[in-house]
Amino acid sequence: MIRTSRRLADGREIIYFDADGSVPEHGAHDVADTRDLPPVSTRSQLRWDALLGEWVVVAAHRQTRTFLPPADQCPLDPSRPGRPTEVPDGDYQVVVFENRFPSLATAVDTDVPPTAPGSPLAELRPGLGRTEVVLFTSDHDQHFAGLGRDRARLVVDVWADRTAALGAIHGVEQVFCFENSGEEIGVTLSHPHGQIYAYPFLTPRVERLLASVRRQREATGGDLFAEVVEAERSGPRVVAANDSWVAFVPAAARWPYEVQLFPTRRVPDLPALDDAERDDLAAIYLDVLGRFAHRFDTPMPYIAAWNQAPVRTGREDWWLHLQLFSLRRAPGKLKYLAGSESGMGAFITDTNPEDVAEQLRAVEVP
Template identity: 45%
Template sequence: MDEIVELSAGVVRTSRTMNDGRTIRYYDTAGQTRTVPDQRPEEEQPGIGELRLDPLVNEWVAMAAHRQGRIFLPPKELCPLCPTTGELLTEIPENDFEVVVFDNRSPSLRPPDGDFALPDMVGSDTDEGAAAGKCEVICFTADHGGAFKSLSPQRVRTLLEAWRDRTAELSKLPFISHIAPFENRGEEIGVTLAHPHGQIYAYSYLPPRVTKMLEVARKHHEKTGRVLFDDVLARELRDDVRIIARNEHWVAYTPYASRYPFEIHVVPLQPVADLTELAPAACDSFPSIAIEVMQRLDGVFGIDMAYIAAWHQAPVREGRDLLRLHWQITSVRRAPGKLKYLAGSESAMGAFIMDMKPEQSAQQLKDVKL
C-alpha cells in the first residue's frame, strides 16, 4: 500500500512496495504522483549474514558473502540507478525522479527475524550473531552524468530532507544503534555504480570509530564538564587558518590533525546530535556551503576528485549529549595522478601519516576560483 507523507521544505515522500518486497521512497517537490509499478519479476531476497567478533580488538565484523555477485560498473545503458526507460527495467520504476531511496538489493546488513540482541562479548568464545541492520541506496538525481557539485540548491535541500527523514524512521527500529548516511565517489574509492548516489547504513552495533569517539568524548566531559567537539570547533574558529567556507549557520574547515590529503569537516554552528535536530534555518542554508565545498574540492586540480562524504552523528540511544553532527569529506587524491595509499602504517597499524599539512590543503581549497 502506498504511503504519502508531507515533510519540511515542501518535500513529499511517497513510499511504494517493489515486486520483491523491498520499499522504494520518492522525495518530490513538484506535486508528482508516483503510480508506475515495478515491472520486474519477483526475486528472492538474500538471507541475513553473520556477525562475528574479532576478539583481538573487540570489534564486530559482518560477513555478507552474497555481495560477491553484485553489479560492477555497468555501462550507462544498463545502469540500475537510472529511471526505467523502454526495455531497461531498473530499481526505479518511474521514468524520472528527484531524490529516491530504496532498500539495497545486496545488503550487508538486513532486518532480523523476530527479536534481536547482540551476543555477549566474551573474547574468543563470543557467539556468532546475525548481521542485523538496514542498508539503503539514495539516488541524488536521475541524471547519470551528474555529480553532487552540479546539483541545484533545491535538490540538495531535498536530499537533506531525505537524509533527515531516513534518520528519523530508522531510529524507530528497536535493533538499530547507529545511522550513517554516506557517499562514495570515484573508482579509486571502490565505487561499483557510477550514477550519483549514496548509501545509508543503519547498524545494530556501534561502529569502531563511533565507539572510540564516544569513549574519548566521555572522558573529556568527565574531566572538563564540556563537550569535546564543541571545544574542537572553538579552536578551529579561533585559529581561522583552516576555515575554507562559512555562512550564517555552517562552517567548513580542514581539521588540525587531518588524516587525508584533502579532508573537510562541515559543521553546523548550532550543535545538534543528529540530522533530525537541525533547525529549519540551518537546513535551508546547508545547500550553499555543501555545493561550494564540493566545487572547491574538484577545483583544486581541475579534475573529479574521488572522495567519501559521510555524516557523523550521535548514536540512536546513547551519547546524544556528547557527540555532534558533522559531515566529513575525505579524499585520497594528493596530486593529479597520485593517491595517498593507506598502506602499512595506516592499514596495518591504524597510524596515519600525512605528507602535507592541513593548512596547505586549506589554502589550496580557498584559492579555487568559483
Template identity: 60%
Template sequence: MILKRTAIRLSDGRELIYFDETPSTDRDGWPDTRQLPPPPPTSQLRYDPLLDEWVAVAAHRQTRTFLPPSDKCPLCPSTPDFASEIPAPDYDVVVFENQFPSFSDRINADEVTELTDLVPVRPGVGRCEVVCFTSDHNSSFGALTPERVRTVVDALADRTRQMSSLPGVAQVFPFENRGIEIGVTLSHPHGQIYAYPMVPPHTQAALRAAQRHAERTGGRNLYADVLEAEQKAQVRVVAANEHWTAYVPAASRWPFEIQLAPNRQVLDIPALTDAERDAFGPIYLDILKRFDALFDRPMPYISAWHQAVTGAGRELGYLHLQLFSIRRAADKLKYLAGSESAMGAFVNDIVPETAAQLLRDAR
C-alpha cells in the same frame, strides 16, 4: 519546501520512497515489472575479541552489480527497454532498500550463535538504503542546485528518523562514495545509508574521547570546543556562513579533508532547523567545487555524516559532515599501506594548514 513522500514496494518486497519537489506528482501506475528473487538473509556479525570489535560477513554482496553500462544502470529511471530499481520514468530524489545489504531484518533461522568460546556470532540486523540524488546519470552531487541539496537533506532527515527507531539500530550513517579511485561500482550520483546494529569503531573512539573531555571540563562538549577553537584560529577555516563552518582538521589523516559542522550543537540531521538546512547546500556545493578545482579534474571523495548514536552516549554527539579525498596530487593517490592498514597509524603527506590554504585559493 514541502516534499511529497510516496512509498511503494518493489517486486521482491523491498521498500522504495519517492521524494518529489512538486506536490502534484502522481506515482501511481508505475509498478515494478521485474521478477526478482527474494532478498538475501541478513549478514553475520562476528566478534573479534582481540580488538573488541564486531565484523560483518555478507557473502551475498560478492554478486552485487559492478560497473554496468550506462543503458543498464539500475539507478536510472526505468525505460520501455530496461526496468531498473526505480519503476518511474523520472524522479527527483529516491531512496530504496539495497538489493545487496550489509545489514537487514531478514534473519536466517539456521544462523550459528558462536564459532568458538571467544567468538560469538549474531545476525547483522539493521538496514541499508540507497539514495539517488538525481535521475541524471551524468550529473554529480556538486552539480545539484541548492534546492535539490535541500531535498536530499530532507530525505536524509526522514530516513534517519525512521531508521533510528528500528529495533537494534545503534547508529545511522549516511554517506557518499565518489570516483572509481574510491571503489565506486555504480557511477550514477548516489549515496547510501547504513543503520548499524553496533556502534562502529570510529564512533566508539569518539565517544570515549568526548566522555573524557566532559568529565575533565564539567560537561562541555568536545566537538563544540574543537569547532570554537578552529573558528577563533581561522587558519584552517575554508568557508563559513551564518549556520555552518567548514575547516581542515588540525590532525587530518587525509591529504585533503574538511569537516563541515553546524555552528550550534545538533545531534542528527532531523534536528537541523529549516534555516540550517537551507544554509547547508550553498556552503557544501562551494566546498565540492573547491575540491574539483584543486587539480582541475573531478576529485574522488568520501562524504560521511557523523550523527549521534541512538543509545548511551547520545548526548555527547555533534552532527558534522566529513569530506575527504585520497588524491594527494594531480597524478598521485594516497594508498593505505602498512602503517595505516595494519596499525591504523596515519601519516599525512600534506600539512593541514597548507591544505586549507590550497582549498581557500581553489575556485
C-alpha cells in the same frame, strides 16, 4: 516534501521524494515494477573481534552484486521502455530504496550459532539492520556538486527523514548516511547516489569519539566538541563558513584533502536541524564540494560521511558533523593505505593541513 512509498517486484520498499508543490509528470509514482526478481536472501551475520573489541559484518552473499556496468545499462537510471531498472518510474527527483544486495537487513536469517566455528570468543549475531540506496537525481551524468541548492536541500531533508525512520527500527543503534564518489574510492555504480546504513551496534569511530569526549570532561570539565568547534571557527584552517556552519581542515587531518563541516549550534543529528540550518548546510556543502571538484584538473574522488549521534546512548555528548575526504594527494597520485595505515591504523599524511586549507580557499568555483 512529498513522500510516496511503493514496492519493487521482490518486495523491497522504494520511496520517492518530491519537493513541496511539485507534481510528478507521471502521476503519483504508481508505475509497477515489471521485472521477474527472486526474493532477496540475506545471510549476513555479526562476528565479534575479541582482541579489538569490535563487530565485523560478514556478508558473503554480496559477491554477486552489480559491478561497473556500461552507462546505458545502469540499474539506477529511470526505467524506459524495454529496460526496467531499480526505479520503475520514468523520472524522479530523489529516490530511496532497500539495497538489493544488503549488508544488513530486517529480514535477515536469524538462525546463527552462538559463536564462530572453533572460536568461543567470537560471538555471532544475526546481521539485523537495514541498508538503503539514495539516488540524488535521475540524471546519470550529474554529480552532487552540480545539483543546485533546491535539490541539495531536498537531499538534506531526505537524509533527515531516513535517519529518523531507521533509528526507530528495533535493534538499530546508529544511522550512517554517506556518499562514495569516484572509481578510485571503490564506487561500482557511477550514477550519483549515496547510501544509508542502520547498524545494530555502535561503530568503532563513534565509540572512540564518545570516549574522547568523556575523557576530556573527566580530566578538565571541558566540552571537547565545543572546544574544537570554537577554536577552528577562527583558526587558519577554515575553508568556508556561513551563519549556521563552518567548514575547516582538521588540525590532525589524516587524508590528503579532508574537510569537516560542523553546525555552529550543537545538535545530535540531521533531524534536529531547523529550516535555516538545512538551507545553510545545502549552500556550504555545495561550496566545499565545488572546491573539491575544481582543485585539480579532474574532480577529486571523495567520501562524505555523516557522523550522527547514536540512537540511544551518548546523544547529550554528541555534535553532528560531516567528514569529507579524498585520497588524491596530487594530480594523478593517490594516497594508499599501506603498511602503517592498514596494518597499525597509524596514519602518515602527505599534506600539511594549513596548506590544504589555503589551497581550497583559493579555488574559484564556477
